[in-house]
Amino acid sequence: MTLHIGLDGSRIAKAQYTGTEHYSFEIFTHLFRVAPHHHYTIYAPRMSTKQLATGSADVTWKIIPFPRLWTQIRLSLELVGGSTPDVLFIPSHTLPLIHPIPTVATVHDLGFKHFPRYYGRVERLYQEFGLWRATAGATRLIAISEATKKDVLRFTHYPARQIDVVHHGVDLERFHAAAPNEHPGPEQRSHLPYLYGVGRIEAKKNTPRLLRAFRILKEKHKIPHQLILAGKPGQHGYDEVEAVLSELPDETRRSIHLIGYVDDDANARWLRFADALVFPSGFEGFGMPALEAMASGTPVVASNTSSLPEIIGDTGILVNHTRAEAIAEGVLKLIRKPTTRKRLVAAGLERARMFTWERAARQTIAVLERAAAKDNHAE
Incomplete structure (x- = not known):
């Protein structure tokens, strides 16, 4: 027909x-x-x-x-x-x-x-x-x-x-793990090590709580990481993001970089060399950034709600997105437990090939x- x-x-x-x-x-x-x-x-x-x-x-x-x-x-x-x-x-x-x-x-x-x-x-x-x-x-x-x-x-x-x-x-030609001889570009290299978040910067995407979680990680746990947030300011609660940013101590604020909208290739590069994608969105219809991270060999910390458990399965750290402390604890599991990270990276790569x-x-x-x-x- x-x-x-x-x-x-x-x-x-x-x-x-x-x-x-x-x-x-x-x-x-x-x-x-x-x-x-x-x-x-x-x-x-x-x-x-x-x-x-x-x-x-x-x-x-x-x-x-x-x-x-x-x-x-x-x-x-x-x-x-x-x-x-x-x-x-x-x-x-x-x-x-x-x-x-x-x-x-x-x-x-x-x-x-x-x-x-x-x-x-x-x-x-x-x-x-x-x-x-x-x-x-x-x-x-x-x-x-x-x-x-x-x-x-x-x-x-x-x-x-x-x-x-x-x-x-997911486009596996674009989103893939870094090759053994592949090195980060100058933008990524100047921010290593870093945690990565991508999507609209707004309360609807839970950005304020992500920022609070990062503050806990920097001040309480003394992690050396930068936080890279890619995406445009959203229309659904950006004022709440600005309020949280204004509350942060200067030292923590200097470790947070809002880099604006990035195209597909730049997003793929940032993902490949991140220590984790932190994606605590309170609601997702699908959760494409999580799948792209899995395909890139980058472990995911994400919310245990809406579609994210369905897409991620048991290949990431699922957390209570309503608690900044829970988000921070999820990140710590990845950056402080190499065996957990290695297991989740392998599982994520395998699962991504299904999509x-x-x-x-x-x-x-x-x-x-x-x-x-x-x-x-x-x-």
């Missing part, structure tokens, strides 16, 4: 990539690779900011500029007045207002349900409306983890039989084919 598959390419057209954009780019690339017999139309407001490898697949770009609410309004108009694919794939849970064809959407997380205080009224209403539209109009939903699927079932009435769990993959984008793409194609056939029975 050959399908005409429509793809919402608005995320891959963004200038800077974070979680949803990376997912969109990788899943599109691997859809073309594993199912080149289908025909694809990418609808987007502009071309992708990264080179999208289409291989031998039949891929058409449809560039349709529009200033705001591109998916909801402009893509709707295209689907009504233009060519009609057999099935539409939206790599987020924002559906077109009108979509007269079977549609599959991806739900990444429902953080706004868990942390409503960090969302403004307008943003919260926008998220609520998007979730309502997705669960009211999608033929099938893809959840990126069992934890996200449970949240969809908890907060909506969407049928469980129409939700497919498809885990992310491939090829596997994710094959599962996604199966979901799209079922949606096109309007098969909504449980497998």
Whole structure:
């Protein structure tokens, strides 16, 4: 069966990539690779900011500029007045207002349900409306983890039989352990030894508690490490981060480096030479930084909540993210117990190989084919 598959390419057209954009780019690339017999139309407001490898697949770009609410309004108009694919794939849970064809959407997380205080009224209403539209109009939903699927079932009435769990993959060519003859770059070398954190710098990601844990490690346990935090200031509680930073003694503050947004290659380099990824986020739909660290041969200290135990398994140190002392104790287990560190590094490398984008793409194609056939029975 050959399908005409429509793809919402608005995320891959963004200038800077974070979680949803990376997912969109990788899943599109691997859809073309594993199912080149289908025909694809990418609808987007502009071309992708990264080179999208289409291989031998039949891929058409449809560039349709529009200033705001591109998916909801402009893509709707295209689907009504233009060519009609057999099935539409939206790599987020924002559906077109009108979509007269079977549609599959991806739900990444429902953080706004868990942390409503960090969302403004307008943003919260926008998220609520998007979730309502997705669960009211999608033929099938893809959840990126069992934890996200449970949240969809908890907060909506969407049928469980129409939700497919498809885990992310990890780019093992980019994220890999350091080779025996590989040395850190000048940026990494000047901060050795260091602990690494990546993601938005905000209370929603538990950055304030991470900073307090680092203070304990420096002042009580006298660790020699720097703390490198990569990521932009977030919109959900950055003021709380600033408040904690202002409380830190000068000596501890000088050991903390907020380096801003880093691209994929820089992130991979920072991960490879870190003594640990410290990822105490209070909520994750998947937890991509943890998987990338595992693939890089870097042990992980992470929260024992939401999707993180599902992704990390027994290959990392899972801690109570609500206690700075527990986070600090988790880090100490890694940097003071070489045998524990060695065991977790080996286990993480092995587990990371289970998560491939090829596997994710094959599962996604199966979901799209079922949606096109309007098969909504449980497998």
